[in-house]
Amino acid sequence: xxxxxxxxxxxxxxxxxxxxDIESDTLPPGLNEDTIAFISxxxxxxxxxLEWRLDAYRQWLKMKEPSWAxxxxxxxxxxxxxxxxxxxxxxxxxxxxxxxxxxxxxxYEKLGIPLHERAALAGVAVDAVFDSVSVTTTFKETLLEAGxxxxxxxxxxxxxxxxxxxxxxxVVPKNDNYFAALNSAVFTDGxxxxxxKGVKCPMELSTYFRINEANTGQFERxxxxxxxxxxxxYLEGCTAPMRDxxxxxxxxxxxxxxxxxYIKYSTVQNWYPGDENGVGGIYNFVTKRGDCRGxxxxxxxxxxxxxxxxxxxYPSCMLRGKDSVGEFYxxxxxxxxxxxxxxxxxxHIGEGSRSYIVAKGISAGRSDQSYRGLVKIGPRAxxxxxxxxxxxxxxxxxxxxxxxxxxxINNSTxxxxxxxxxxxxxxxxxxxCQSRGISEEDAVSMIVNGFCKDVFQELPxxxxxxxxxxxxxxxxxxxx
Amino acid sequence: xxEVKDLHxxxxxxxxxxxxxxxxxxxEVHAIMGPNGAGKSTLSAVIAGKDGYEVTQGSxxxxxxxxxxxxxxxxxxxxxxxxxxxxVEIPGVKNIYLLKSxxxxxxxxxxxxxxxxxxxxxxxxxKLDYMKMDPxxxxxxxxxxxxxxxxxxxxxxxxxxxxPKLAMLDxxxxxxxxxAMKVVADGVNxxxxxxxxxxxxxxxxxxxxxxxxxxxxxxxDGRIVKTGDAELAKELEANGYEGIxxxxxx
Numbered sequence: 001x002x003x004x005x006x007x008x009x010x011x012x013x014x015x016x017x018x019x020x021d022i023e024s025d026t027l028p029p030g031l032n033e034d035t036i037a038f039i040s041x042x043x044x045x046x047x048x049x050l051e052w053r054l055d056a057y058r059q060w061l062k063m064k065e066p067s068w069a070x071x072x073x074x075x076x077x078x079x080x081x082x083x084x085x086x087x088x089x090x091x092x093x094x095x096x097x098x099x100x101x102x103x104x105x106x107x108y109e110k111l112g113i114p115l116h117e118r119a120a121l122a123g124v125a126v127d128a129v130f131d132s133v134s135v136t137t138t139f140k141e142t143l144l145e146a147g148x149x150x151x152x153x154x155x156x157x158x159x160x161x162x163x164x165x166x167x168x169x170x171v172v173p174k175n176d177n178y179f180a181a182l183n184s185a186v187f188t189d190g191x192x193x194x195x196x197k198g199v200k201c202p203m204e205l206s207t208y209f210r211i212n213e214a215n216t217g218q219f220e221r222x223x224x225x226x227x228x229x230x231x232x233x234y235l236e237g238c239t240a241p242m243r244d245x246x247x248x249x250x251x252x253x254x255x256x257x258x259x260x261x262y263i264k265y266s267t268v269q270n271w272y273p274g275d276e277n278g279v280g281g282i283y284n285f286v287t288k289r290g291d292c293r294g295x296x297x298x299x300x301x302x303x304x305x306x307x308x309x310x311x312x313x314y315p316s317c318m319l320r321g322k323d324s325v326g327e328f329y330x331x332x333x334x335x336x337x338x339x340x341x342x343x344x345x346x347x348h349i350g351e352g353s354r355s356y357i358v359a360k361g362i363s364a365g366r367s368d369q370s371y372r373g374l375v376k377i378g379p380r381a382x383x384x385x386x387x388x389x390x391x392x393x394x395x396x397x398x399x400x401x402x403x404x405x406x407x408x409i410n411n412s413t414x415x416x417x418x419x420x421x422x423x424x425x426x427x428x429x430x431x432x433c434q435s436r437g438i439s440e441e442d443a444v445s446m447i448v449n450g451f452c453k454d455v456f457q458e459l460p461x462x463x464x465x466x467x468x469x470x471x472x473x474x475x476x477x478x479x480x
Numbered sequence: 481x482x483e484v485k486d487l488h489x490x491x492x493x494x495x496x497x498x499x500x501x502x503x504x505x506x507x508e509v510h511a512i513m514g515p516n517g518a519g520k521s522t523l524s525a526v527i528a529g530k531d532g533y534e535v536t537q538g539s540x541x542x543x544x545x546x547x548x549x550x551x552x553x554x555x556x557x558x559x560x561x562x563x564x565x566x567x568v569e570i571p572g573v574k575n576i577y578l579l580k581s582x583x584x585x586x587x588x589x590x591x592x593x594x595x596x597x598x599x600x601x602x603x604x605x606x607k608l609d610y611m612k613m614d615p616x617x618x619x620x621x622x623x624x625x626x627x628x629x630x631x632x633x634x635x636x637x638x639x640x641x642x643x644p645k646l647a648m649l650d651x652x653x654x655x656x657x658x659x660a661m662k663v664v665a666d667g668v669n670x671x672x673x674x675x676x677x678x679x680x681x682x683x684x685x686x687x688x689x690x691x692x693x694x695x696x697x698x699x700x701d702g703r704i705v706k707t708g709d710a711e712l713a714k715e716l717e718a719n720g721y722e723g724i725x726x727x728x729x730x
Contacts, residue, residue: 431530431531431552432570433582434551435561436561436581436638436642437557438578438582438585440551440552447570450572450573
C-alpha cells in the first residue's frame with residue numbers, strides 16, 4: 001500500500017454525537033463569586049462547602065493556565081462558558097426511576113447504558129451524570145446492604161458531610177493546578193464511593209458522563225475511598241454531542257486507598273473529538289490522582305482515550321504506604337486533528353513501593369500525541385521499583401508521537417526500568433495479513449488491537465469488548 | 481491455471497523482470513531456481529500483490545482473471561497464497577486468531593459460511609500434528625520470538641489450513657536444518673493434489689531432493705532461460721548457474 005493512500009483520512013462517524021432535546025435550567029455564561037454561590041445554592045449545599053469553593057476560586061484567580069504541555073489551542077475564554085446546566089425536574093431529589101424524565105432514559109438507552117435496574121448491565125451499578133447533575137444511581141440500595149456507599153457527590157455532601165470533610169481535596173488540593181482549582185470552585189456533580197473496612201464491593205461501579213447542552217462546561221468531581229482491606233472496581237465512560245464550538249471538561253478525581261485496599265479505576269473516554277478539520281470537540285483537562293496511603297495498598301489506573309479534541313491528563317499515584325503499588329495502563333488513540341498530552345506520575349514515598357507503567361499511543365491522521373511520565377523516588381523509598389514501557393504506533397506519516405519521560409531518583413536502592421519503542425504500522429504486517437485474505441480494515445484493527453493487548457486485558461471484562469470496538473471506530477478510514 | 485506473459489517489472493526504476501513467461505497447470509509442481517538477484521522473489525511478490533513493484537508490461541492471469549486488477553486480499557481469496565521467506569512478527573495477535581480470521585475471510589468471500597469454532601479447532605489441531613508443532617503455537621503471537629524453522633513451519637501450517645489453489649513458497653528452505661526441512665517438505669508434499677498447483681522458489685537444489693518438481697525453470701537476469709524436469713535441478717547443482725548462462729548465450 002502506498003503512503004499517500006495511508007494518508008487518506010478520516011471518514012469516521014461519531015455515533016454518540018446526537019443532542020437530547022430537553023428543557024434545561026442553564027446559567028448564563030460567566031464566572032464570578034455569584035456564579036459559585038448560585039451553584040452551591042442550587043445544590044442546597046451547607047455553608048462550609050460554599051466557603052471551600054470560594055477559597056478555591058480566589059486561589060484560581062491568582063493562578064496561570066499551564067503552557068508546558070505539547071498542545072496548541074486558542075486561549076479559553078472562561079467568561080464565555082456556562083457553569084451550570086441541568087434538566088428541569090422537581091426541586092427535591094428523585095425518589096425513584098419513574099420520576100426520571102423519559103427523554104433522559106432514552107438518551108442513556110441510546111448510548112447503551114440502560115438505567116432501569118431490570119435492564120441494566122448485569123453486575124454493574126451506574127451513576128448517570130447529565131451536564132451538571134447526576135440523573136440517577138442504580139443499585140444504590142443493593143450496595144448499601146453490603147455497606148458500600150455509591151451516590152452522586154452532591155448527595156454525599158448532604159448525607160455524609162463528615163466523610164467529605166475528611167477526604168475531599170486531600171489528594172488533589174484546591175490549588176494543585178489551574179484546572180483543579182477551577183474545578184474545586186465550580187464542580188457540579190460526579191460520583192462518590194465509600195467502601196468500608198474489609199468489604200469487597202460486590203459489583204462493578206460505573207459513572208457515565210454526558211455533556212448535552214451547548215456552551216456549557218462539565219466540571220465533575222469524583223471521590224473514591226477504600227478503607228483497610230476494601231476493594232472496588234470503578235469505570236467511567238463519557239460522550240458528548242457533535243458541536244462546532246469547543247467545550248471544556250475539567251474534572252478532578254481523587255482516590256484514597258488505606259492499608260491493603262485495592263482500587264481499580266478504568267476509563268473509556270470517548271468525548272466528541274471534533275471533525276476532521278479540527279472544528280469543535282471537547283477540551284479535556286483532567287486531574288486524576290490516587291493516594292496509596294496505607295501499607296500494601298494498590299491503585300490501578302486503566303485508560304482508553306479515544307475522544308476529545310485536546311486531552312491533558314496524567315492519572316497519578318502517590319505511593320506513601322510501605323510496599324504500596326501503583327499501576328498505569330493506557331491506550332491513547334488520536335486521529336484527525338486531535339491532540340493528546342497524557343501520561344502518569346508515580347511518586348514513590350514509602351519503602352518498597354512499586355509502580356508499573358504501560359502506555360500505548362496510536363497516532364493517525366494529522367493528530368499529535370505525547371506521552372509525559374514522571375517517576376519520582378523519594379529518599380525514604382528504600383528498594384522502590386518502577387517499570388515503564390512506552391510504545392508508540394504511527395499510522396501514515398502526517399501524525400506525530402513524542403515521549404517526555406522524567407525521572408527524579410533520590411535513593412540509590414531504587415530500580416528503574418524504561419523501555420520505549422516507536423514504530424510505524426508495518427506495511428509488511430498489513431501485507432502479510434492481506435495476503436492471507438484479510439481485508440485491509442480488518443488487518444489494521446487486528447494489528448492495532450494486538451499492539452494494545454497488554455492494556456485491554458486490564459479492563460473489566462464487560463468493557464474490554466467495548467474498548468476494542470471503540471478503537472475500530474476511531475481508526476476507521478485511518479488507512480485508505 | 482496461472483499464466484504469466486512477457487512480464488516486465490521495475491523496482492525503484494530498476495527493471496528486475498525483463499519479459500518473464502510462465503504457465504502453470506493444475507496439479508503441477510514448478511520450481512524456479514536462479515542465482516541471487518535474478519528476480520525470483522520479485523515474481524512471487526508481484527503475483528501476491530506486494531507494494532513497490534511496478535508492472536510496466538505483460539500480464540498475469542489466474543483461472544482467466546486478471547490478477548493485476550485484484551486487491552491483495554482478493555488474490556488470496558481467489559486461492560493464491562504466498563509463503564514468505566521472512567514472515568513478519570505481529571505482536572499481541574495470536575496465531576490462532578490470524579488463522580481463523582484468514583480462513584473465515586476467505587470462506588465469506590467465496591460465499592461460504594464461517595467455520596464454527598469447534599470445527600476450526602479440530603482442523604487446526606490435525607494440521608498442527610502433521611507439522612509436528614506444539615499446540616502452544618496457536619496461543620503465541622504471530623511469528624513473535626519464533627525461530628527461523630518455526631516461522632517456516634508456521635507458513636506451511638497456514639497453507640494446510642487455508643488450502644490454496646496455487647501455493648507459492650518463497651525460499652521456504654532457507655535457514656532450515658535437515659530435520660526441519662523434512663517436515664516442511666512433508667507438509668508441501670501433502671498439499672500436492674490434482675486441483676492444486678505449487679510454485680517453489682529456491683536458490684538451492686537440496687529442497688528438491690524432498691519435493692520432486694514436475695518442472696524446473698532457471699531464472700537468470702529477469703528471464704527464464706531454461707526449462708526442464710527434475711533432472712535439470714541436479715544438473716544445476718553439479719554445474720552451477722554459470723554453465724546455464726553460458727549455454728543460453730551460446
